[in-house]
Amino acid sequence: MNTDLPPFALLIDADNVARDALAAIIEDLTRDARIAVRRVYGDFTTQHLAAWRDVIANHGFHPVQQYRNSVGKNSSDSALIIDAMDLLHSGRFAGFCLVSSDGDFTRLATRIREDGLRMYGYGRNDAAKSFVNACERFTYIEHLLEPTSRATLALDREEASKSVEATPPPTAGLAAATAVAAGTPCIRAAVEASPLDPLRLQTQLLRAHANVAEEDGWALMARVAQYVRANQSDFDPRHHGASSFSRLLEATAVFDVVLRKKGNGQTHFCRPKKTLTQPIASHHLNRAVPADYVQALRDAASKSQGPDGWLSALVIGQQMKAMGRDLKDSGCATLYEALAATGLFEMRATNGSREFRLREVHRG
Structure with a gap:
């Protein structure tokens, strides 16, 4: 065991994570931390958590049994929060790792960070955004799982959704993961949070x-x-x-x-790179911009361009304003979207900023 790594407390909300994700989470976390406390919370007498028994034993976790005292209420959340605060006040840890997708842990995550401790989170791709943003680092468990494990993940979530007392409504993420379990061809992005374009x-x-x-x-x-x-x-x-x-x-x-x-x-x-020509994203090219606005963009660029034809969006925007044209007439949210949607321009990044040039400038 590497004692040079900072000690972390790993607390898992079993109602909000698949059991097969546990090994991958531990492997990922132990690259940066030494797990000093391992606890998992839930009502393990219920059908959808009964299979956790062997997984808990195999990974050395202390299970914290919490009976459901009220229908529809998750008492394990309260137990996890109370234990986390006790551990926080002990002053023995450099950070915490919370495994859940529940937005109810947002305030706990921010409270831990307020004490100057590291706060890592793991959860599904449909995790509450407030909880994701409250963490210093958040990892979607779909990134960690092999395709076969993703299938088990989907089955676990389907099992949980059938529980009489639990039951978050189905989500797009669940539908995608279920498709994997059913054998439907599905690319990796379908079970992960959508990446940036x-x-x-x-x-x-x-x-x-x-x-x-x-x-x-x-x-x-x-x-x-x-x-x-x-x-x-x-x-x-x-x-x-x-x-x-x-x-x-x-x-x-x-x-x-x-x-x-x-x-x-x-x-x-x-x-x-000093000069980088970038393609215009295809989804921008599918947008319709009124013909008169397209012509105005062409005219603005022609009037403002330098010797090599390249100019910034700011210069084009100023010229459009001088011509009395308003961005809202384009039907686009930004000038960049309007420029991209016309199909008239190519784009490059120069020292961190974007520049545009009419395609016809360099055709011949």
Whole structure:
């Protein structure tokens, strides 16, 4: 056992997680923490939690039995919260890990962070957003499971939904996971939280880089990852099909990545490519923009473009305003969406900002 890792208390709400996710959660958490306390809460006399008995024993958990004293009420939530506060006040832990998808734990998560402790969360892809955001780091358990385990996950959730006393309504996430259990072909994204579209992901990464970059434009890759995580607790490279943050950066094709000397060793630095032409997302191209607004965008770009044809959305927006055109006339939420939907422009990222150019400028 690595005693150098910070001690964590791992508390699991059995009503809100599948038993087959337990091993994957432990494996993921022990990369960064030493699990000093392992407790799982629920009414294990009920049918849908009876199968937890062997799993609890195999992983060394202390089960906290909580009978349902009222129909429709989950008394294990209260027991978990009380125990968490007792453990918090003991001062023995560097952090907590709560495994649940229930928004009722939001205040507990924020209270733990207020004491300066780390707060990690694990839950389903339909976890309450308030709880997700209250955690310092939140991991969707669907990311951790192999396809066969996902099938068991779906069955567990179906079992729980049949319980007379429990019963959250079916959700889109449950429907997708059930499809896996039934053998329906289903890509990974169908049972995970929907990933950001490529352009939003690139923008997020570029913004993170801009906030942590050094004077020469290079930034420690680890600091970029840390910044993204700090601003989006459920950010996970696996959510985008990458096994690590470095592989995610490589896959976006937005950054140059180099190994540079730092201190007594070497570490990875990244910097946006000097000029990066990016495709316009296909779902933007399917939107209809009124013909007169499209012509106005063409005219605005033609009047404002530089020698190489490239110009920023800000410049186009100012020209459109001078022409008396209003964004609401486009039917789009942002000028970027309007520019993308016309199909007239190509886009590039230059040192963290977007620029546009009429396609016809460089055709011949």
